[in-house]
Amino acid sequence: MSAEIDESARRRPTRAEAKARTRRLLLDAAARVFARKGFAGASVEEIAESAGFSIGALYSHFGGKEALFLALMAERGLGRVAEATHTLERHGAGTGETAAELGRLLVHTADEDTDFAPLQAEFWLYAVRNPHVLDTMATALREPHQALEGLIGSWLAERGAPPEVGAASVASVVAALFQGLVRQRRIAPDSVPEELFGQALIWLFTGIGRGAAATTADQD
Amino acid sequence: MSAEIDESARRRPTRAEAKARTRRLLLDAAARVFARKGFAGASVEEIAESAGFSIGALYSHFGGKEALFLALMAERGLGRVAEATHTLERHGAGTGETAAELGRLLVHTADEDTDFAPLQAEFWLYAVRNPHVLDTMATALREPHQALEGLIGSWLAERGAPPEVGAASVASVVAALFQGLVRQRRIAPDSVPEELFGQALIWLFTGIGRGAAATTADQD
DNA sequence: GTCTATACAGGGATAGAC
């Protein structure tokens, strides 16, 4: 995990580096504990101990429990979603290969990165309950959402989609679908097989490509 | 809300009726408070007072905070989703009219029934964190999910979808999409316009009807 | 910067009166 740190830095960490390391370890621990116990259910003691420090260190770096939570939200708003989007850029649109890739992404998020979805849910709940952090949340979401939007814009162009179809709307649909399926898989895995996400996107993009218009009745 | 109770019952409520009424009021209050404060953040005192009773009454009807929460989960697992599905049965598949109806359903759920989504999130988090209630949650979900599945089965048949397309999978996709869009709308309303849910379903069903197969590459 | 010790508040649960 810290293999990238070069030798000199490892031998003589400066105070600033040590401080930054403590901060990072506290944030990692906070992500784990908040995901597993929730914001209200988590105690600062458990977070500090899980990071290998004491309560005092936590209060020194962050003002308290809420400040720590908000810092986490700002720094890791959407986890590794940016990377995932980048991965997808290597592929075309709606092919079987992309679908398989997306299936693996969903399975990994739901079954292996088990802290991701609960932490996202905690962030969402906190934002909904505290209107003054709604903006923070919306801001954290904007960047990855726009990355997805750009990617989808290319896909739409490749497939010759009608110009009325906005990439932003399609991006919202894709993101909603992903989050919804991940959560559903956690409580009823059988109802969300690995291929479903990719399959749904194929359906979606096929439908868009075939010019199903907004207010138009079906063509039967 | 209690307009259906006949006159005689209103004049002389038996002890059993009074008890049932207290229980219902406590459950209503619990739904409100749990939605607004979360499971850990809610206090039994606030729930009891919000219902117009004291802590003692709550402990008499339910064993405690957790038992109350679980009772709520079992009784209202998915809120008014069953009714919503029933509403949709009055319409055909993928028409502009149905789309408009679905848009209104989403807007109502996101903007007006403001306690719904947070309460669902609390249920989900609790189930994910306490494996022994995962079954309870899955069970509460099965019935409405099957209703949706039946509805979608008819739609698929009407539109002449390929037989490989399973109604269960499509139902998962539709449910995931709905939940995802509702949550997204709460933090960034502009990114989820009223028509989006209906529009997405039109895309989806058009794609399915045009025979976009699972592992088949696109037909360009 | 990080630790230990402590003050202080909040809330879950129970006992007994009515």
Added chain:
DNA sequence: GTCTATCCCTGTATAGAC
């Protein structure tokens, strides 16, 4: 059945030592 009073644990936050 419902209420009031109380016990006791947990957890946040702070103060001062090193």
